[in-house]
Amino acid sequence: MTHDHAQTRVALVTGATGAIGGAIARRLAATPGFRVVIVARDPARAAATAAAIREASGNNHIHGEHADLALLNDIDALARRWQGPLHVLINNAAETPRDRQVTDEGIERQFATNVLGYFRLIRALTPALHTATAARVVNVASYWAGGLDLDDLEFQRRRYDNDSAYRQAKQADRMLSAAFAGRLQPLGITVNACHPGDVRSRLSASLGFGGHETPEQASRTPVWLATEAAGGQLTGKYFEQQRETPCRFAADPVAVDALYAACSRYG
Numbered sequence: 001m002t003h004d005h006a007q008t009r010v011a012l013v014t015g016a017t018g019a020i021g022g023a024i025a026r027r028l029a030a031t032p033g034f035r036v037v038i039v040a041r042d043p044a045r046a047a048a049t050a051a052a053i054r055e056a057s058g059n060n061h062i063h064g065e066h067a068d069l070a071l072l073n074d075i076d077a078l079a080r081r082w083q084g085p086l087h088v089l090i091n092n093a094a095e096t097p098r099d100r101q102v103t104d105e106g107i108e109r110q111f112a113t114n115v116l117g118y119f120r121l122i123r124a125l126t127p128a129l130h131t132a133t134a135a136r137v138v139n140v141a142s143y144w145a146g147g148l149d150l151d152d153l154e155f156q157r158r159r160y161d162n163d164s165a166y167r168q169a170k171q172a173d174r175m176l177s178a179a180f181a182g183r184l185q186p187l188g189i190t191v192n193a194c195h196p197g198d199v200r201s202r203l204s205a206s207l208g209f210g211g212h213e214t215p216e217q218a219s220r221t222p223v224w225l226a227t228e229a230a231g232g233q234l235t236g237k238y239f240e241q242q243r244e245t246p247c248r249f250a251a252d253p254v255a256v257d258a259l260y261a262a263c264s265r266y267g
Contacts, residue, residue, distance in 0.1 A: 008061075010086055010132070011226060012037045014069055014121065015093030017045045020140065020196050020222075022053075023215035024090055025062070027223045029053050034227075035061035039078065039093070041068045069093045069117035070103045072267060079124035085132035086125055088226045091118040092140040094169070100160035107266065108154035110162065114169035115153075115176070119263040122180055122191070130187045134232050137184070137191040138225045139177045143240060145170035145249065150258055171249050172259055174238055178250035179260040181236030190235035193247070194221045 011028050015021035016038035028036045036053070040046035046064030054062045065081075067074040094114045101109040107116065118139055129135040148171045152158050155165055177193035184191055196218035224242050225231035238247035250256060 008035055009033055009088060010035045010037065010084070011088035011090065012039060012065075012086055012125070013090045013092060014039045014117070015140075016040060017042070017049050018092075018094075019215040020218045021090075021092040022049060023219035024092060024140075024222050025049070026053055026056065027216070027219045028088075028090075028226065029057035029059045029062050031223070031227055034059070035063075037063050037065055039065045039067050039069070041066070069121065070095075070107070070109055070112035071105060072116075072120055075117070075120045075124050078121075079128070082125065082128050084128070086128035086135065087132040088136050088138070089122065089125055089129060090138045090140065090222055090226060091121060091173075092222070093117055094140075094166075096162045096166050098162050100155060108156075108160075108165070110165040110169055111154050114166070115172045116263060116266055118173055119176055119260075120266075122176075122184075126184065126187070126189070129184075129189050133188075135189045136226055136231050137177075137180065137189060138222050138231065139173050139191070139193040140196055140222055141173040141177070141193040141238070142166075142170040143195040145174060148172055148175075148249070148255075148259070150255070150262060153262060174247050174249050175252075175256045175259050176263070177238070178236045178247075178253075179256050185235055190232055192225050192231055192235060192237050192239060193250075194225055194239040196222055 013025045016025040017040045025038050028034050043066040050062045050064035067078040103112045146167050148168045174193045177191050181191040237244050
């Protein structure tokens with residue numbers, strides 16, 4: 001993967017075969033000067049989604065990449081394949097299995113994908129972000145957040161419930177955005193989190209929700225953070241409807257640092 005064109009900004013979007021991720025990738029593809037790399041677990045779906053976005057947008061610089069973001073080996077392999085700068089990383093991939101599942105690494109799957117996936121991908125791609133000018137990380141989180149238990153991140157003690165695990169994960173994503181913002185600011189990289197919107201999707205259905213917004217509406221705030229001035233000027237913030245919104249989870253530096261340390265221990 002070589003991306004070396006002046007004036008071009010390269011964006012990587014995870015979960016782009018889903019409803020919101022696909023809309024984010026399409027909106028970025030339609031933004032002048034953007035090359036978009038989409039990451040999915042299924043190589044065939046990644047390739048098909050990239051081809052569909054190329055055709056719809058007229059932007060030929062859309063590429064599919066394969067990685068299961070629940071697995072450290074896949075993330076490290078993706079980072080090793082990456083060449084050149086990365087200007088925008090949009091962490092959006094999420095899953096909400098109804099029953100407690102563990103990955104091949106023995107980690108509860110929702111925590112592995114929705115939290116460690118964000119954490120590990122930011123860490124693995126920091127060198128590529130650092131070589132870009134004014135790079136940005138956008139973490140798609142949610143207002144549906146809370147209930148984080150730092151002593152039971154994988155629901156080994158608590159009864160697993162996919163909604164509780166999802167709310168915990170989204171709280172963690174908001175806290176990790178603050179954690180990385182402080183660590184990456186010296187490198188000129190901003191890190192912000194947002195709630196995209198309530199969309200009827202595979203994910204919302206598995207949580208038992210409907211949704212009243214279109215994927216296109218839900219893509220607005222993440223892409224706004226990725227492309228407009230605010231996302232480059234502010235860091236460590238949380239946004240809803242393109243507006244900065246106070247985040248009580250990120251306002252607890254002791255818990256933020258404890259979560260960062262807990263994620264680091266997973267490698």
